[in-house]
Amino acid sequence: MRHHRLAAVSAALLLTGGAAGSATAAAPAGPARPAAASAEVPAGVSAGVAVFDRQTGAFTEQLNTSTRFRSASVVKVLIALDHLWGLDHAVPDSDRAWLEPMLRASDDGAASAYWSDRGGAAIITRMVDRLGLRDTAPPPGGYEGYWGYTALSARDTVTIYRYLLDSAPSPVRDFVLGNLRQSTRCATDGFDQHFGIAGAFEKPWALKQGWSGSSYEKGTCGPPRTAATARTRSAGPAAATDVDLTRPALHSTGTVGVGDRSIVAVFTLHPVGTPYGKAYTDIGRLVRSLNVPGASRPAGWRFGTWSDHVNVRPGPGTGNAPITQLPAGVEVLVGCQARGEVVNVPPYTNEWWAYLPQYDGWISNIYVNSPDNKMPDVKDC
Known part of the structure; x- marks a missing residue:
């Protein structure tokens, strides 16, 4: 089934700047972009x-x-x-x-x-x-x-x-x-x-x-901990x-x-x-966007995600403990996709999973901002 995720669109809009109900706005433009000539600073940054x-x-x-x-x-x-x-x-x-x-x-x-x-x-x-x-x-x-x-x-x-x-x-x-x-x-x-x-x-x-x-x-990953910062009073310039x-x-x-x-x-x-x-x-x-000589850029497609702290799994199913969790609403690099365990997040259902090479793990496509269960243009694993 198609899943525009209207219930979670506000989180997606933070990422894409798209209009409510528009899954197209969240779709990627294509493979990861090559080096650019100058810095491109996002709005508000x-x-x-x-x-x-x-x-x-x-x-x-x-x-x-x-x-x-x-x-x-x-x-x-x-x-x-x-x-x-x-x-x-x-x-x-x-x-x-x-x-x-x-x-x-x-x-x-x-x-x-x-x-x-x-x-x-x-x-x-x-x-x-x-x-x-x-x-x-x-x-x-x-x-x-x-x-x-x-x-x-x-x-x-x-x-x-x-x-x-x-x-x-x-x-x-x-x-x-x-x-x-x-x-x-x-x-x-x-x-x-x-x-x-x-x-x-x-x-x-x-x-x-x-x-x-x-x-x-x-x-956003592992058990959150807070470390106190020492408050010494040192002289200086x-x-x-x-x-x-x-x-x-x-x-x-x-x-x-x-x-x-x-x-x-x-x-x-x-x-x-x-x-x-x-x-x-x-x-x-x-x-x-930066011109970084000697840099090697990973291949793949970038998509936004929705929901809070999505689990990254070692395989396309929920049977194993998560490797880590994604920062809420973060954009991810997708290397390929494959059918796996059916995931239900009412009213959505999806059997496709995205492989994230930079995590060496998988997330359900149900959490990906895509117009369809299977992401367009992304190759099968």
Whole structure:
């Protein structure tokens, strides 16, 4: 049967901008798009973007590169580099126990411990001086203990990664990048952190993501957890006062391609109240529009989804425990589709399932914004 999902159309409209009752508006334009020539920023989103091609030594994308954003968890790269500064031997096991989850799974408890132990804002002061950062600044007055309120720009983020790749001692470079290459889909606070770069490009990549905002309080994969942020009161230079601390932030930074050819820094702010799935989709569309030399783009078709936290299964049926759950209303890449277990979500019924290669799992087509049970143009598995 056809399923336009009128009961859930409001969630779909957040994604597609279509009219109520119009399933056509949610259908994809075709296979995943190739590289574009310039950044395409979704409506309502504020962005700072920089893409640096290490092979040519030139930027391929620059948009608001000096604009300061609150860093969220991207600052954890600076926290790690400060702690490891000058290290010329293997990272001790005692540090690995804290640094690995901080870099791979964006663990907040580890960041807070280092922030407290190493002087809070003094970490940022030291790293600004060491790396010659131009826009980076400690959290503003009254928020000294909130490491995620550190001011950071796209161009400074490129500078940080260039130092890491080209100048850092090899034990530091190998350790930090090695962990960023092992970024986990589920962060320790329960968020699906494989948005932006991870969703737009195939490996190899190395990631440090960031998210901050009241709209993102509910976890999207794994058991949601809340980690308290230490509130130390550390002295430091004058903090930035031009950083937006209100709108939800979602950032994707790292390296892409063989040999870490491109450095990508994308910082975004979204309207207050934006659901996580909508912000996740918007930063994905922005990153996919970028000219990123060396990037490999996955094949498939992109569709919107509806419903809250759709289960991703290891096969086209509900017999096995879910691998994870999708952020509510997020856009997904579909590799192919196949018949499987019949799923009933009254008044809808559907036996077709979509394979999501980036999750290595399946969701029922009943949760896909498509005019028919079987998605148009998508190949059979």
